[in-house]
Amino acid sequence: MIELMMMTKRLMFRRMFSLLMASTVGLVVYSKVIAIMSPRLQASRNPRKIADTSITPVNGTRHFMVGAYLEHRVRKRSVRIISIIHQESIQPLYCVFYCGTHWANETEAEVQLHLELFAIGFPFVAADVLCPCPPGCNVSHVTLSTRFHVKHPQDHTFLHIRNLQTRQENESFQFDFTVCVSNLFGGYNNVLQVTQTLEMYRLLGVQHVVLYNTSCGPDLEILLQSYKQEGFVEVLPWPIDQYMKPSPGWLFGEHGGEIHYYGQLATLNDCLYRQMYRSRYVLLNDIDEIITPYQHETLPQLMEELQREHPKAGVFKVENHIFPKTQFDPIGRFRCHWRNIPGRNILDHIYRQEPSNPSGQMKLIIQPRAVLKTSVHYVMDNLLETVHLPPQVCRLLHVRAPRPEVSKKELHEDRRLWHYSRQLVPNVNKALQRAGLLI
Template identity: 25%
Template sequence: MLVINENRYQYVYFVFSGLVTSAIIILAYISIRTTVHDKFRDDIKIIQSSLTLLKPATSWHYNNSWKHIGNSSRGHEIYSAYFDMRTDVIDTSESIDYTNVPIGSLRIFAILPTMFKDTIQCIVRFDDFTLKYIKAAEVKSMHESHEKPFAAFTIMCPLYVSRNISTVQLPQAVALSYATNRLSSLSPTFIEISYARNMTLMFQQTKPTIAACVGPLQFHYNEALRVAEFVEMYRILGVTHFYFYVMDATDEVKQLLAHYRDIGLADVLSWNIHKELDDVHYGGIVAQYNDCVFRAMVVDNFRYAAVIDFDEIIVPLKHNSLMHYLRQCDEGRTSGFVFRNVFFYKKDSNDTFSIPSHIKNRFLYTQTKVRRTVEIMPAYDRSKCIVNTRAIVEMGNHNVWRSAPGYSDSIVHQTVGLLFHYRDHCINCKAILVVDYTARRFGSLLWDRVDRTCLEVFIENGGICPMS
């Protein structure tokens, strides 16, 4: 009996020893591989910064528009492509190739069927019209498709070069090719690749300023006064550039946007999506937000982008501006600063007490709507973000869905900043409201700025910005 027990103990001991030895070997392998992989990534950054990257000679004005991919009846569309210099968003963990290294990737935004499963190849075209075929390393339906038949897609194709060369000619255009759409291969739809306007600044620090990524104007948008107030309010808060996407707006609104474009304050882009509104969520807004963040990062090198709609103002409660808040609070590894939402309602009565007597445009919603909901909504529920552009891989309407390695989002405390949402239709018309005069502290500047802009653009209308 003692012999049997002793044999059993020896068996258990040897099994346990074997498991421990295996675990040590596995952990050692993982440690060695991780160390090698980290060193490889460091080598990639050194090689990348030592290369001379030649931008295509073709003139490109960054005026994208939606184009059909292959057979137009399929409803597949492509909008933009960006050269993304971040090598840490490319997965190199599967295999390490010491002869070819990634110098960046192409990030492409498209509209495809939500259940799309094809393998995609990027057809890359150079200035001399030579072609190169690259298998897409990532083809993903972005979040927030809301069970629509079509969704916004993000597609990433890595760019590899020999580590022995010193000068790289970058491609000029790219098209998508996949088996279920034969015309995508037979007659590819090429779109220009967007690069930094100034390539010498590409590896330098980002400009420490905020750009505004504004949701697309649609449904024959006619609130010119709201647009003027929105822009001038955010300029006071520290925003230096705006990206507007126009699907459908009145001539007066387009005239005002053209004014901001002409003075160098805004890019005005076509959002001519061919989809029926029932086929893709809210006019493809998720694709638009992602295009805008990449545009701010790649083309104009902005450090921050506020992702917002025309009826939303991100208000700092303890700082003079949003830029002042970011200078004090951004420690460098935050992908997005999440501001929680409160509602002001259009149906609520106007408080006209603070309107200066000399002002012509007298119904600014930030100055006349002073009662908001008591309830501050939870983070990620109708919240909005100011993001670090170089930290974003996939942006959502109310939150960051995917960040670059090492970054995470941060919820701004409700005593430090809030999202003031001036909504036309109330979510809960019986909600308890409380008086909040916070936005009025910017009124002394805002009233005159809006009046001056309306006078410059609508002088034939007596300096009155049209409103519904």
């Protein structure tokens, strides 16, 4: 009897040991499987759709996202989404964040429309959408939703959040000066003037030019590709005409359309934030305008003196001075250089029109880190002081149709650009030859 009981205990012990070993092996195998699968599970939480274009529709709305940027200057840490909002169909919007390891999708967005007098009547307007960063979220991507709680956020299209790495003023920047050009559209093909403008800016100390391009002519496309390969120009596609009817002019009543001037306010603000920590200064102007110092050879020399005189300033306004395209240098000193190149020769226009309203049509040199929101001719919201530059110090040279029409007697001869011609002319020739447009 005792022997039978001992045999029974041995069998029970062996069975328990076998079960324990089986469960242990199973646990090890299960752990290994989980270890192998976990990267895939982790990866499956990443946003499946990340925007690769400059205009991204918001699901279930008539709104669009342009760019997302970390904002840490004036409020609790948040993300600013430069957007285009259909103001006749505004509804509550919610921010959906990807946090690296989890989703956070219950943050209500604050919509700030860029309301300008010249934008009245257009259903679409530029806007900032502010998304407070949720606690414990290492933000990397964001999107907008009309739902308070999104069950499948990975099915939405997300924007990568830029400006995650900030830079202090005493640190070096990738560029000292960047020019932001808001829009090219309508098959614009003014090759000669664009080349002269880009090479003038290079002589003035600019290292980087950003262009938002809806459409340009075939010759200008070739030129811009050459500058892109060189690294001097960055061209950002801006297919706004695929989503709405853009206005080719300033006023809704005169030009119609659904958004002011091909979405100029959205592109200017997007460029401002893109360059926030890449460039020490940003110039905001059109492709047919050149911000030119009159008492200094270069922009770095100008800004060094201005910042010394105005240490609390972060915005510098430059008067617009029109050089009528209907008036020419009577000698035609530079007229023979580029006869076969399409476009306007700015060196042939040396008569300057006195501005009727000097403070009305100004363009800007800014420290982007000091600006929260910009318009075309002034800064809407900034952290530092604004300085109006006198024309004897700096002018915006703008070759275009006169406004209003004036006689030659009312114009002032101004050969400032000729001062740079010894270097400018051969540099323009080299750029056109490099692009294969000048043989």
